[in-house]
Amino acid sequence: MSVTLWLLALVPVAALIRFVGIPDDTPHQTKPFLRQIFDGLCYTILRFLHLAFAVNKSFQSWVQMTLLQNEADVHDLLLSDRPALVEERMELEIFLLSLPQRPEHFAVVLPDGHTDDIVDDVEALCAWSGMAKIPRLTVYTRDGRLKDSADAIEARLRKSKIISRAYDNKPPSIILDLGTHHAKRHITSPGNHPLHVSLWSREDGFPALVELSRSLAKQVSTGTLSAKSIDETMVASLLKDPFGFAHPELLLLYDDLLCIPEFPPWQLQNTEVYQIGQGSVKSLGDAVVRALGSYAKIEKRWGK
């Protein structure tokens, strides 16, 4: 019995010592049988680790969602007259206005395939920007659905009650920008609180840089510009914000996949990125509040 136990302990250890030093450059079919067994065991352990990681991630998301006190749905908060919601709204307003720093330019990346709610989401984000007194908002989807829905979005923003309530019943002057090849649209009459909104897609990033290169190449070939004068300052001035604001200071990545889906790269240089999966929050409003709370704590050092 003890010999059996000893063998059971020794064999894996021996395999471990024997095989981990061998470089894995042999094709699979020529690997020795024991090596294949060992690799199979390692693969099983790896899959177990993946499972453990996925379970841990789901548990953390569940904990975050369960412990959350307020739902922060902007329609309920702004339109309802129930005392509990009115109180919640006031607390939220005090919280947002007391943040030691807020971004001037707030960008939100929505996931692809986000079709049905996209107009609602843009409206809600405009309302949140109003509550947090953020003058500049950019909403981005890689696939250009925002631009396709521009008419619907404009119609919704024009008569939005929640946006009006977010600005203390004084409808803001909203200027809608659809990117480089489109004219700006002015929604509602000029008021005290302008809100500049951009609806971006992939075409405002990499293709825009290519377009810029083409345009500069043409100017150089016609002699109106010297190639030597092309420097970072010139490129920066050509890629500046259409409304004169700084590039996005805070980017909310509202997607379960922790990747930037081709957001315009030049504009990301000094951006704080707040990642939150859709599965970790009850609503987009909740994600916005957390992102603003996180931004309030950051320290900008500008390389120093």
Place this chain on the structure above:
Amino acid sequence: MSQQSEFIFALSTTVFLAYVVLVGTHSKHSAMPLQKHCRKLCSQASKIFRKFLVHILQQGPIPKHVAFIMDGNRRFARKSHQVTTSGHVAGFHKLANVLEWCNDLGIKHVSVFAFAINNFNRSEEEVSALMHLAKDKLKELADNSELVRYHGARIRIVGNKALLPSEVRQVMDYAEKTTQDNKGMTLNVCFPYSSTDEMTSAIRALIDDAESGKLQESKISEGALESRLQIPGPDLDILVRTSGQIRFSNFMLWQSSKMAYIQFIDVYWPEFSLFHMLSIMISWQCAYLGIEKKKQTVAECARPCMLSASVSDDETCCSEREAA
């Protein structure tokens, strides 16, 4: 204790003592104290354990290109009540460890953000200390490191070298030249670097090629621009930033924006451990299929505008494909 466990305990102790005695009597350091033997044994055991963990991870996909923003050296030094320079030295040692782990894992390209162009805004004393450190450590890396000598790593210095003092530039040129024919891991040391400077240089290079006739104006495309970046490829798989800061700080913006998996880790760079590295790898492997699926959709939509002059078809193409 049962009889079986007594037997196993006695056998293990015998094996251990036999090892110590044999190594003691046959080694030229026969007077080596027991602690050193133990340390050597522990070090070898941890090496074997590390190789075992790496072997497990290698059963799944391995990223081709990983980038690190090595942030938190100065705060680490302050936390440890040391001078700033010692934080940077600790950062370099950690870099050496991380490169070893990446090499073991089979990651072919590693990019590290060693010095940003706007780091020249720091005090003259600190900048000077960083330049001296870069000079010494790069030479050490190129001449004496196991990574270069045994594993054939290739060093590339990426950035605006014209901003550097001449003696630092000489060492950098030396490190690049002596390793240019190596076939192992490629290490891109970004020093001094900013992504906007990189993109501007790529635009300028594109225009120069168009002017000289090497490239027709109609062929100016995303692919042509990307190939002129200082770090053109392969596609960045994972970007890691330590110290808990959640920004890119003008590092590899073009590459990161192309679906790189972003990980912001709340630990100072000198404290970045193998555990953190392995967690990042497992996390990436779990997300791998989702990322690849998204990249395929992206590649299908981007192909027309990567190759041709027209950009207006892009969003229609993407919308139609997404709807399908």
